[in-house]
Amino acid sequence: MEIVVRLDVMLARRKMRSRELAEIIGITEQNLSLLKSGKVKGIRFETLAAICQALDCQPGDLLEAAPTVLLA
Numbered sequence: 001m002e003i004v005v006r007l008d009v010m011l012a013r014r015k016m017r018s019r020e021l022a023e024i025i026g027i028t029e030q031n032l033s034l035l036k037s038g039k040v041k042g043i044r045f046e047t048l049a050a051i052c053q054a055l056d057c058q059p060g061d062l063l064e065a066a067p068t069v070l071l072a
Contacts, residue, residue, distance in 0.1 A: 001065050001066070001067060002068045003064070003066075004064045004066045007035060007062050021055070024054045025050040025054055
């Protein structure tokens with residue numbers, strides 16, 4: 001199973017730019033970009049909570065479990 005980050009979708013729904021969110025939650029734009037692209041191995045609950053508060057959403061709105069496709 002793979003975890004898909006849907007942060008870009010929520011940002012679009014809230015009409016907020018990555019730069020603005022990064023400033024609100026106190027992380028760099030580069031780290032937020034890595035999170036959006038799914039290139040991180042983990043996220044602190046504190047950061048996840050700050051993102052959810054800033055975007056008025058739940059963690060499940062940002063993260064989705066998707067089946068892993070196996071190539072045979």
